[in-house]
Amino acid sequence: MEMERSGGILLHVTALPGDHGIGAFGKKAFQFIDFLAAAKMKLWQICPLGPTGFGNSPYQCYSAFAGNTLLIDLNILVEQGMLERKELKSEINFAGSQVDFAKVSIFKRQLLEKAFLNFQPEATLFQKFCSEQSYWLEDYSFFMALKEHFGGNNWLDFPAKIKLREPVIMAEYEDLLAEQITFQKFQQFLFFQQWQELHNYAKKMGIKIIGDIPIYVAADSADVWMNPELFQLDENKNPTRVAGYPPDAFSLTGQFWGNPLFDWEKHEITNYDWWKDRIKSSLTLFDILRLDHFLGFVRYWSIPAEDSTAENGEWKEGPKAKIFQSLTDHFGELPIIAEDLGNITADVTALRKRFNFPGMKILQFAFDGNDANPYLPKNAEKEAAIYTGTHDNETSEGWFQNISQRTKDLLLNYIGEYEGDKISWKMVEAIWKSPAAFAIAPMQDFLGLDNSARFNTPGTLGKNWIWRLEEKYLSDPLQRSLEYLNKKYFR
Numbered sequence: 417m418e419m420e421r422s423g424g425i426l427l428h429v430t431a432l433p434g435d436h437g438i439g440a441f442g443k444k445a446f447q448f449i450d451f452l453a454a455a456k457m458k459l460w461q462i463c464p465l466g467p468t469g470f471g472n473s474p475y476q477c478y479s480a481f482a483g484n485t486l487l488i489d490l491n492i493l494v495e496q497g498m499l500e501r502k503e504l505k506s507e508i509n510f511a512g513s514q515v516d517f518a519k520v521s522i523f524k525r526q527l528l529e530k531a532f533l534n535f536q537p538e539a540t541l542f543q544k545f546c547s548e549q550s551y552w553l554e555d556y557s558f559f560m561a562l563k564e565h566f567g568g569n570n571w572l573d574f575p576a577k578i579k580l581r582e583p584v585i586m587a588e589y590e591d592l593l594a595e596q597i598t599f600q601k602f603q604q605f606l607f608f609q610q611w612q613e614l615h616n617y618a619k620k621m622g623i624k625i626i627g628d629i630p631i632y633v634a635a636d637s638a639d640v641w642m643n644p645e646l647f648q649l650d651e652n653k654n655p656t657r658v659a660g661y662p663p664d665a666f667s668l669t670g671q672f673w674g675n676p677l678f679d680w681e682k683h684e685i686t687n688y689d690w691w692k693d694r695i696k697s698s699l700t701l702f703d704i705l706r707l708d709h710f711l712g713f714v715r716y717w718s719i720p721a722e723d724s725t726a727e728n729g730e731w732k733e734g735p736k737a738k739i740f741q742s743l744t745d746h747f748g749e750l751p752i753i754a755e756d757l758g759n760i761t762a763d764v765t766a767l768r769k770r771f772n773f774p775g776m777k778i779l780q781f782a783f784d785g786n787d788a789n790p791y792l793p794k795n796a797e798k799e800a801a802i803y804t805g806t807h808d809n810e811t812s813e814g815w816f817q818n819i820s821q822r823t824k825d826l827l828l829n830y831i832g833e834y835e836g837d838k839i840s841w842k843m844v845e846a847i848w849k850s851p852a853a854f855a856i857a858p859m860q861d862f863l864g865l866d867n868s869a870r871f872n873t874p875g876t877l878g879k880n881w882i883w884r885l886e887e888k889y890l891s892d893p894l895q896r897s898l899e900y901l902n903k904k905y906f907r
Contacts, residue, residue: 465701632712667844870883
């Protein structure tokens with residue numbers, strides 16, 4: 417992938433300012449793009465845009481193809497005549513700097529149902545969308561209609577005949593739930609229509625959007641229910657082996673993710689068609705793709721599904737070059753950033769370089785006293801994306817507060833004089849001056865926020881994904897500081 421020297425901000429759409437308790441694809445999102453352009457930023461990185469399930473994690477979605485309908489902007493539906501302005505008024509207090517997903521979901525669902533009543537399903541644009549996206553939309557809409565019919569239950573708890581997709585029962589439920597299936601398609605139509613308007617505006621303003629592709633899909637997803645042969649499942653469709661990461665210095669019992677593992681032999685037999693569909697879909701949404709857990713394509717940690725920790729897992733071989741050769745034969749060179757973090761060995765690096773995928777560098781990982789540490793900005797190769805931290809890390813300010821004195825000394829020795837109370841800005845400068853073509857930092861680090869603004873703490877539930885950017889932070893002084901930063905370091 418060709419990389420122009422660029423600066424960028426990592427901020428998920430849910431964290432944008434805006435009405436109705438969550439970031440959306442409306443006016444405030446367009447204003448954020450204006451802010452990026454004025455600050456001479458060229459990149460906007462976001463988390464996955466899929467429909468989230470329990471825990472609200474964008475990395476555990478009901479589909480690898482569908483969109484999160486909570487991001488639909490209701491004001492646009494008023495402008496389109498599907499809602500009345502007075503209907504947007506609510507007794508729910510949406511003020512504050514955190515997303516209350518439960519409140520947002522109830523409020524938006526009611527209004528989307530009202531909008532559906534004022535919508536004409538025979539509209540040409542809608543029919544065209546359904547036709548073009550049928551390769552995933554039919555399955556997803558049926559799946560979500562069934563989930564609602566069965567009280568939101570995991571599909572593994574559906575009645576046996578529909579769980580196992582017996583044709584006669586499938587046809588009966590398709591007739592029974594026809595209106596709900598159309599409603600699901602309608603919501604996806606709105607999502608994609610609004611996102612493409614926003615994406616087109618970003619292109620016009622010279623901003624490239626980096627989207628995220630998790631390697632694994634959620635067990636409770638349309639992807640697994642409709643394609644069980646592509647996953648390691650038993651005859652009752654229950655996962656036999658699941659994903660995770662082995663025990664290490666950070667976790668004595670390892671990381672138990674619980675996602676069903678792919679049956680890579682079946683994917684190879686189909687010439688990776690499901691992955692081709694996934695990449696095709698993602699390329700319509702984003703300009704650049706961040707491929708999560710790149711290591712898993714070389715080797716993956718396979719854990720017995722009945723376990724509760726990752727301790728009894730074992731390494732298994734992934735598809736390695738076969739999948740990427742198939743994808744590049746089909747698409748040509750892919751605009752992929754490989755998330756090559758973790759225990760990266762020479763074969764992982766060789767695979768990444770073979771297909772010209774830039775890797776990732778994280779400044780918070782750089783200070784172990786080794787001058788050859790690959791995460792030190794001075795050691796970054798040009799074809800790389802360097803970050804202060806990611807959505808999974810502490811904010812840089814919070815990290816600095818929690819590290820050992822030795823690590824602090826190593827950091828300060830590297831970045832030089834430190835004056836004032838915001839170390840995060842010095843860390844941002846350290847990556848901006850690096851040789852890496854892409855330099856990206858979470859919005860929290862430009863603002864010098866501590867861990868009260870942390871976006872996600874892996875392995876925990878309850879307080880993740882809820883932080884939101886207050887509109888007051890998108891100030892003229894910040895814009896001018898970012899513009900100066902990009903000009904100073906030729907980004």
